[in-house]
Amino acid sequence: MNSMKKSLLVFALMTAITGCTSATDETSNSKAEVVTAVQQESEKLATLFDNYFTDSIELSPISGTYVGLNEYNNKFSAPISAESIKNELEHEQAYLSQIEAIDKSKLEGQDLLSYEIFLRDRKLGIKSYEFNSHFMPLNQMYGIHNSFATLGSGKSAQPFNTVLDYQNFIERSQGFVLYMDSVIVSMREGIKNGYVLPTAIIEKILPQLSVHIVKEAKDSVFYGPVTMLADNDKISADDKVTITAQYEELILGTLSPAYAKFHDFILNGYLANGRATVGLSELPNGKAWYEYQIEKNTTLPLSADEIHKFGQQEVARILAEMKQVKQQVGFSGDLKAFFQFLQEDPQFYWKNEAEVVKAYTDVKNDINSRLPALFEVFPRADYEVRAVEAFRAASSAGASYQSPAPDGSRPGVFYINTHNLKAQPKFILETLSIHEASPGHHFQISIQQEVQSLPMFRKFGGYTVFAEGWALYAESLGKEMGMFTDPYQWYGRLSDEQLRAMRLVVDTGLHAFGWTREQAIQFMVDNSSLALSDITAEVERYISIPGQALAYKTGQRAIREMRNNAETQLGDKFDVKKFHTQVLIDGALPMPILERKIQSWVDEQL
Known part of the structure; x- marks a missing residue:
């Protein structure tokens, strides 16, 4: 090869190498820019x-307290x-x-x-x-008059450990009084504009207020933190004396008068203006308002009509399964007689509050031992079982859940309502514990709070359809966990699901189809063995918070359909533990977004 050819070859090779280097650099630079x-x-x-x-x-500073941001403990929301x-x-x-x-x-x-x-x-x-929801800012189910009392009882998120903690609540109380004054003004405006609560609901609010009107500070729920002082070695004796005097003045000079003022307004200024109708559709722009409530609570493109029909189908299906239980236990009468037997026979009811709390505490350990069969991710936080406080028990739900403190300083709380023991039959023990605690609400909400990678708005946010849909789906796992071997416990599972199915019919009936309160109550009496007091409280709950009760069955159905689709597509590759991880590990999601996420997870394995 002559020198010219050698030079050309070297040049060509160098050009090629240089060209490759330039392309690589450009690619690398491009990737780096991306x-x-x-x-x-x-x-x-x-x-x-x-x-x-x-x-x-x-x-909303109180929400800061609930997520453990103590710098907000003395603050309150701006008046309406x-x-x-x-x-x-x-x-x-x-x-x-x-x-x-x-x-x-x-x-x-x-x-x-x-x-x-x-x-x-x-x-x-x-x-x-x-929608002018500020004209009806509270009801017997949800309202600052109840939540503030719970907060100030010493048994909730507000801490009472130091002198500063006690001073924070005194300062926060001043904000509460101003806010309650603004509630009166807003509700008066509501009367003028045609936005008022139904009379039946107003009547339920009055005893929730009167219980806080006291002549002796020690008779107030707000005195709870004072009783805690005796066991507090972080606060000096002199400070305890000062705090006690301050809290007696707070209760008798500030809080009790504020509740008395609001009680007087409700009794003498609002009650006479209450409406006989109960549906949201009866209010200005009510039809659109209820459609919004469906969208908000279900996150799904559903109409009141299709929800109503789905509920009717589910009620009929579950009634048929209840008849099978009746036959299994050898009951000879018809289903109505079976319902009456379940309502009246003493064997199905606790004797006192202590028995109820102990039973739910005991079943907690049994359920926890079974969870590894279906789950691979578990919450670090624990929960405890408590009876609902007496001041709010009469109008509260049969059970509820309060999430733990994010820093682990406060466990989750499974509240069981013992106001009426006939509304807490023994046969709902397993299914109710699964729903409210593990692997239901406590499981899901605690895991969500503990996922480090989630932004705060997701860590402490949520969707009713996800939380309640998951909890009802969790109930359906009972047999897979080896629970519900007693036919009466299985009946309890059906009874709870029937409650959620009836909700679909009743909620839409009340707010979209003109049902009366009495009509809704009768429908539930005819299709369940629930105590009348429980049914009445449930119906009044649906009246007060339209659409919320739709989330349970619609959410359960959506999650179950996602699981069924995943099992069908994956076949032997399907792992229920990993499916549950996928549902829980990113916290609460709107159902359409969760469905896309689960499908992507399935696609990755195909």
Whole structure:
């Protein structure tokens, strides 16, 4: 090879090598730019979420207390006013604009999931301001008059460990009084504009107020933190004397008068204006309002009509299964007689509150021992069983759950209502514990709070359809866990599911199809063995919080369909433990987003 050819060959090789290096560099640079762009957008998103969470806590400081942010323990929400409502709406609008400015194409994984959730929630939050809910800011189920008393009892999220803790609640109480004054003003405006509570609901609020009107400070639930002082070695004797005097003045000079003022308004200024109708559709813009409530509570594109029909189908199916239990236990009468037997026979009922609490504490250990068969992820937080406080028991649900403190300083609480022992039959022991505690609410909510990678708005947020859908789905796992071997316990499972099925019919009946309170009560009497007192409380609950009760069965059905689809597609590859991990590990999600996530998980394995 002559020198010219050698030179050309070397030049060609060098050019080729140089060309390859340039292409590689360009590719590397391009990839680096993409990675940088993704990181930048991810950081913008994280900052947006942090700011939103902080700003939301500023608007609702009590929620800060519940998530363990003690710097908010002395603060209270701004009184209801045109200005405060405007500020809340502008808060939602501002963050909608910010999330829409994020480049979705540069997001992936959890960031993309959070983006979709946040965008959806801000749009729905803004939509809520089309309806004048501030004219009816409380009811017998939910309201600051009850939640503040629970907070101040010393048995909830508000800490009472130091002198500062006690001073914080005194200061917070001043905000509560101002807020309650604004509630009166807002409810008076509601009367003028045609937004008033049904008379039956107003009557249930009155005893919830009168219980806090006391002549002796020691008779108040707010005296609870004072009784705790005796066992507190962090506070000096002199400070204990001072705190006791301050709390007696707080109760008799501030809180009791505030409750008395509100009680007088409800009794003498509001009750006479209560409405005879009960449905949301009877209020201004009520039809659209109920459609919004369906969208908010189910996250699914469902109409009142199709929910109503689905509920009727489920009620009929479950009644047929109840008849099978009747035959299995050898009961000779018809189903109505069987219901009466279950309602009246002493063998099915506890004798006192202590028996109820002990039974649910005991079954907790049995259930926990069975969970590894179906789960691979478990919450670190524990829970305890408590009776619902007497001051709110008469109008409270049969059971409820309060999440633990994120820092582990307070366990979760499974509240069981012992106000009427006939409303707590023994045969619902297993199914109710599964629903409210593990692997239901306690399991799901605690895991959500403990996932480190979730932004705060997801860690402490939620969707009724996810939380309640999961808890009802969890009940359906009972037989897989080896529970419900006693036919009466299985009947309890059916009874609980029947309650959720009847809710679909009754809630839509009340708010979309003109049902009366009495009509709804009779429907539930005819289709269940529930105590009349329990049925009445349930119906009045649906009247007060339209759409919430729709979330249970619609959520359960959606999760069950996701599991069925995954089992069908994966066959022998399907692992129920991993399916449950996929459902739980990203916290509460709207059902359409969860469905897409589960399908992606399935696709990865095919």
